[in-house]
Amino acid sequence: MWLRSYSTSLYLFLYAPIALIVLFSFNAGRSGLSFECCSVQWFGRAFSNPFIMEALGTSALIAFCSALIATLFGTLAVFGLERAGKRVRLFFDAMTYCAIIIPGIVIGIATLIAFISLFEVVNPLLDMLLGAGLPRLRMGLFTVIAAHSLFTMALVIVIVRTRVESLDRALLEASADLYAPPLETFRRVTLPQIAPAILAGFLLAFTFSFDDFIVAFFVAGSETTLPIYIFSSIRRGITPEINAISTVIICVSLALLFTSRYLQNRRSGA
Amino acid sequence: MNVALSAPALADAGQAVPVESRSLARRVTLLLLLPSTLWFLLLLLLPLVIILVFSLGERSPVGGYSAALTLENYLNLGARAKAFYNTLVLAPLGTLVCLVAAYPLAYYLAVKVQRSRSLLLTLVIVPFWTSFLIRTYAWIFILGGKGIPALLAMVGLEDVRLINTPSAVLIGIVYGYLPLMVFPIYVSLEKLDKRLLEASSDLGAGAFETFRRVTLPLSAPGVITGSMLVFILLMGEFLIPAILGGGKVFFVGNALVDLFLQSRNWPFGSAVAMTLVAMMLVIIALYLKLVARYGKRGTEGML
Numbered sequence: 177m178w179l180r181s182y183s184t185s186l187y188l189f190l191y192a193p194i195a196l197i198v199l200f201s202f203n204a205g206r207s208g209l210s211f212e213c214c215s216v217q218w219f220g221r222a223f224s225n226p227f228i229m230e231a232l233g234t235s236a237l238i239a240f241c242s243a244l245i246a247t248l249f250g251t252l253a254v255f256g257l258e259r260a261g262k263r264v265r266l267f268f269d270a271m272t273y274c275a276i277i278i279p280g281i282v283i284g285i286a287t288l289i290a291f292i293s294l295f296e297v298v299n300p301l302l303d304m305l306l307g308a309g310l311p312r313l314r315m316g317l318f319t320v321i322a323a324h325s326l327f328t329m330a331l332v333i334v335i336v337r338t339r340v341e342s343l344d345r346a347l348l349e350a351s352a353d354l355y356a357p358p359l360e361t362f363r364r365v366t367l368p369q370i371a372p373a374i375l376a377g378f379l380l381a382f383t384f385s386f387d388d389f390i391v392a393f394f395v396a397g398s399e400t401t402l403p404i405y406i407f408s409s410i411r412r413g414i415t416p417e418i419n420a421i422s423t424v425i426i427c428v429s430l431a432l433l434f435t436s437r438y439l440q441n442r443r444s445g446a
Numbered sequence: 447m448n449v450a451l452s453a454p455a456l457a458d459a460g461q462a463v464p465v466e467s468r469s470l471a472r473r474v475t476l477l478l479l480l481p482s483t484l485w486f487l488l489l490l491l492l493p494l495v496i497i498l499v500f501s502l503g504e505r506s507p508v509g510g511y512s513a514a515l516t517l518e519n520y521l522n523l524g525a526r527a528k529a530f531y532n533t534l535v536l537a538p539l540g541t542l543v544c545l546v547a548a549y550p551l552a553y554y555l556a557v558k559v560q561r562s563r564s565l566l567l568t569l570v571i572v573p574f575w576t577s578f579l580i581r582t583y584a585w586i587f588i589l590g591g592k593g594i595p596a597l598l599a600m601v602g603l604e605d606v607r608l609i610n611t612p613s614a615v616l617i618g619i620v621y622g623y624l625p626l627m628v629f630p631i632y633v634s635l636e637k638l639d640k641r642l643l644e645a646s647s648d649l650g651a652g653a654f655e656t657f658r659r660v661t662l663p664l665s666a667p668g669v670i671t672g673s674m675l676v677f678i679l680l681m682g683e684f685l686i687p688a689i690l691g692g693g694k695v696f697f698v699g700n701a702l703v704d705l706f707l708q709s710r711n712w713p714f715g716s717a718v719a720m721t722l723v724a725m726m727l728v729i730i731a732l733y734l735k736l737v738a739r740y741g742k743r744g745t746e747g748m749l
Contacts, residue, residue, distance in 0.1 A: 183554045186547065190573045190624065193584030200587065210592060249481040256478030259471070264479065271486040277730070278490075278723075279682025281699045285706055285719050286493030292510075293496055326489040329482060387577040390684055390699075394706065403579050410583050410689065422580040433575045 194426065201419035218420035228421055231405040235386055238317060238401060242324035243381035249325070250332030251374055254340055268333070275330035284394030287323040291315060291395065315397030323395050324388060328381035335380065335440060339373035372439040379436035383429045494723075501716035509710030519717035526718060529701035532687075536612065536697070537680040540619035541673050547620055548627035548672065553661070555628075556635035557643075567632065574625035582618055582689050589614050589690065610692030618686040623679065627672040634668030635661070667737065674733040678726055698722050 204215035222228050257265055275283075292315075299312045343366070351361040389403035396404060402425065409418050501519055506512035523530070555566055573581060587593055589608040598606045608614050638661065646656040684699030691700075698718060705715030 179550055179554045179558060183551050186551050186624070187569060189621070190570070193581060193588060193621065194573060194576065196587050197580060197584050249485055252478045253482035256475050256482075259475040260479060268479075268482075268486075271490060275486070275490055277678060277726075279679060279699075279726075281682045281684050281702055282719055282723060283490075283493075285702060285715070286497050287489060288706065289500060289712065289716070290489070290493035290496050322489060326485055329485060333482070383575070387579075389579050393703070403577065406579060406583075407685075407688075410586070414583065414586060422577070422583075426576050426580060429576055430572065 197419050197426070198423045201416060201423040203416040203419070206416070218416040219424070222417045222420040222424070225417065227400075228402075228405065228417070231400045231402045232421075234317070234399055235402040238320050238324060238392070239382045239385040242321045242328055242385045243378050245321065245325040246328035246332050246381040247374060247378040250329045250377060251336050253329075253333055254336045257337070258340065272330045272333050275327045276334070280327075280388065280390040281394075283323065283327060284391040287319070287326075287391070288315070288394045291319050291322075315395055316399050319395040319397065320392050320399065320401070323391050324385040325381075327391075328384050331380055331384065332374075332377035335377040336370060336373050339370050339440075343369055372442050376436040376439040379432045379439070383432050383436070387425075387429060497716045497719055500713050501720045503713040503716075505711050505713050509712070511712045514713075519714045520721070522714060523717065523721060525714075526698070526701045529696055529698045529718075530721075532612075532695060533681060533683075533697045533699075536615060536619070536695075537677055537683070540616055540623070540680055541677045543616065543620050544623050544627045544676050545669065545673055548624055549631055549669075552628045552631035552635055552668070556632050556638070557640070567629075570625050570628050578622060579685055579689075582622060582685050585614070585618055585621065585690055589617065609690065610694050612691075612695050614690040615687050615695045618690040619680060619683070622686060623676045626679070627676050630671040630675070631665060631668040634665045634671075638664050670733065670736050674729065678729060681722060681726055681729075 200211055201218055202214045202216060203211055203218065205212040253268065257268055260268075295313045302312065347365050347369075348361060351365045352358075356364070387403065389401075389407060392401045392404055393407070400408075402421070406418055406422065409415065500511050502515050502517070503511050504514040504516065504518075551570070555563060555570075559566060586609065589595075591609075593608075595606045595608060598604075608617075642660050642664070643656055646660045647653075651659065682699055683697050684703060687695050687697045687700050688703075702715055702718055702722075705711050705718060
């Protein structure tokens, strides 16, 4: 019996802070820390704040591009791994594991230094070849996209690979026995079966990139993503506006993740 | 040859077809693996190697790096001893509190709940899916002056400070990582054969004795996996101390942000980062050793 009440209180512990943010985003007062019921004005304010909108756009663009790259490279890798030797697979296992387990802060620092070292070599070369005064390579959107696509690619590999390994081989053989050329088998048998996993991987990659703060904090240069904006705002004090935009983020990322989850589990029975 | 992934068919084809198309097949494989391999090499391995090289270098007068070969940065680690100390105290403590808090819930879900178990499990994971930053700053409401301290003042406990203390960071840690701890423990408890518990009580063992001698040892893989995951992630934690510790309780992660983004002492920062990675590798090695001892049962709850 005590187990039950203990578990209930843990659920309360898990959800109370999230509920508070949502509640406070409907604040009618101006203070971020005391509540007056009830108004939706802060959602309007948040969506007409040019800084928030710009950060939102940047985050969405980064998340979309890095998820696209992660899904493409990751899915290709899974197909390649099916045909590769044992040593190649071991290498990929180790890399995937590393990319997932190494904390964001180390990935952020490592990519920051790598990019800056790269730019120190490439920029003078560009000046030499194209003449000085041209725009130089520097930290910005594409460095964040590169860094995000690295660790989200590892997630895509894990998800798509799980599905590929549970594929029914008999179907592929049946297709070949019925004289379907390999590409036809791929298009009509393999692809429909793994497409949900690929989409699930994309959505998960998008959410991880969209929610990431620490990696972007290091490699974003002068760009501001939404988490970076929120972080720097709360250092100055919490406003109902920030609560409103947080509520929107919570809702959107939950919707994406439930879709991803649904796609992953569909027809696999897991 | 084929892009379809029929391993058996491919093996057959490999023996039947001439050498030319086998080398073509190999080239296709290579092409499929090329982008991801490049990504891993350029964005993961190479950067780690560069950090290692930087950590042996010197700080240039304008900040950044100048080439050298010295261990000075490592010998100087004591300058950030406080950050290492905080991390090495609060990370294990946080892991322990997480474990103690999570175990009863995992046990309840795996052993006691019959209906709506998957719903309850999903409810544990859902907070972990939402933005870590937002979930962490929510605690500013609760621990700040108008939250719990105000409630305590009403019952006569004046001047309780929670925000910007180690306790606040600890609460943030438990809140953030609890789901990650529950899941692996749940997985190993769920696989536990319930008849063993009955057998134990039939043989006259009390509830506590059964727990200590049957349940706990059999759930050890989950406990180990969960603790390792949480501990590793805690070692690199930045957000929780930054938001709830208010610059007073800082981790190695916070020192790293300072060294790289503010004081721009990259060689020293690299040495701190390498030390952190080395400590993590030691823990992972320890974990693999433990897994080898207890069998591989718990590792499935990893992701």
